[in-house]
Each structure stands twice: as C-alpha cells, then as structure tokens.
Amino acid sequence: MLKKVRNRKNSILIAFAALAFAAFSWTFIGSALSEQEQDLQNKSGFAQAQHLKGKWVRPDGGYRLVIEDVKPDGSLKASYYNPRKINVSISNWKVENERLHLFIELRDTNYPGSTYSLVYAKEQDALDGTYFQAVTKESYSIGFLRIPKGQN
Template sequence: MNPIPFAIVSLSLFINPALALTQLPPPTSVPPATESAAKAAFGVLQGRWVRVQGGYVITINSVDADGRLDASYANPRPLPFHTAVATSDGNSLKLFFELRASGYNGSTYTLSYDAANDRLIGVYDQVVVKQKFEVVFVRSKS
C-alpha cells in the first residue's frame, strides 16, 4: 500500500471535522427601518377618498406594516370590505378592495395611488352586472 494516498485521506478526515465546527456569523436581520419605511409609505393612503363618478366613498383609517387596511366603503350607506390591502411595488402603491355585501357579491376595486395628483385610479369590477368601470377617487378635504 502506498503511504502517500493513505496520508492524504487521513489528513482530510482530520481537517474536515474541524471545518464543520467553524462558527458562521449569525444571519443578518432586516433592519427595522424597512418596516417603518413601508408604514410611512402606506401612511399617505389614510383619509377619505371620494369617487368622482358617483360620490362613493372609501375611508382608510389606518394601514399596518403588512399593508392590511382598516377601511370602509359607503354607497351612500356604509358597507364593510371583505378584503382591503395595499402593496408596494417599487415606487408605486397598489390597493385591492373586495365587497361581499348583498348586491356586490365579490365586486372589487383594483387601484393605484397617483402621487403626483394625490388620487386613486383604477378599475371597479362590478361582478353582479358583469361590467368594469375605470374609476378615480380624489382625497376629500373635509
């Protein structure tokens, strides 16, 4: 038996377990500033938004860091949203609302925040009558 290959194999068995014991640095966590930056970006959505076509109202009371909205809808009577969420896609904010109240049964608003004009623009999908409408909501000053 050749002693050189035996020595190499023995040495590798001795070194490899030592490498396995090497401590790796702890994983870095996402800095809290990222969460607060997202919350600050979503904060611009808070307020009372009136739809230009018809006077329907979306009121956004608050937005958590995950984008869940505490929001309500009025047409003119108040209706709860089944789903109300905001997402950040790069520099743009997207909103999605779903209504399941009687007469709405899954109708949705898919909106984007237009920062330059401080408005919400997008599509209202009225599933009951099978129609989609382009919509604009402006911030109410009152």
C-alpha cells in the same frame, strides 16, 4: 448547614447571571430587531402607504372610501359607503414596481365580491384604477379624489 448556604448562594448567583444575560440580550437584540423592522417598513413602502389614510370620494357617483389604520404588513382598515355602509371583506396595500397599490373587496347585498384595484397617484393625490362590478361582471376605469380634512 454550610452545604445548604452554598447551594442557596449558587442558586442566587445563577439566577442573577441569567437575569443579567436576559437584560443584555434584550438591550442589544431588541434594538437590532427594531432597526430590522424599520428597514423592512421603509423598503416595503410603509411610509409611502401612510398617504392612503383619509377620506376619498368617487366624483362620478359620490361613493366614499375611508382608509384608516395602515399597517406595515400590508393590511389596513377600509370602509365603503354608497351612500349606506357596504361591508369590506378584504382591504390591503402593497408596493409593486415602485407604485403604491390598494385592493378592496366588497361582500354585501348587491356587492357579491365587487373589487377596487387602485394605484395611488402622488402628484394628483388621487387613487386611479379599476372597479369590477361582480353582479354584471364588468370592469370600469374609475378614480377617487381625497376629501379635504374637515369636510365629509
């Protein structure tokens, strides 16, 4: 009986020690990972990429681009309208040469892989770049302007 009590005490002590170690590790390693993640986000331009969020319009035709849910891994949610919704198959961002780049690929009827390769112009709060029209295999210089909040 005494041996059983000792074994139970040892099991409880081991379990308590493991729990204490796990709590200690979570506190210190978890906060270190948060700092590393924060550094990665800052270095990768995640804070800068937040400028992409919003509604954008191409003045030369009324085409609309809506950008939401910008994530640190370079992904984002984009919707495109002409005037009906066109399927966006790929949408991502990256910082290259200290410039914020946006890439959108459209896959829908009359849009078999047409793409936008855009750069964010902070001074103008605009997106400038190239539209590749997959049907005609031609590229065009285009731009998008931000639609002020409260307007469609």
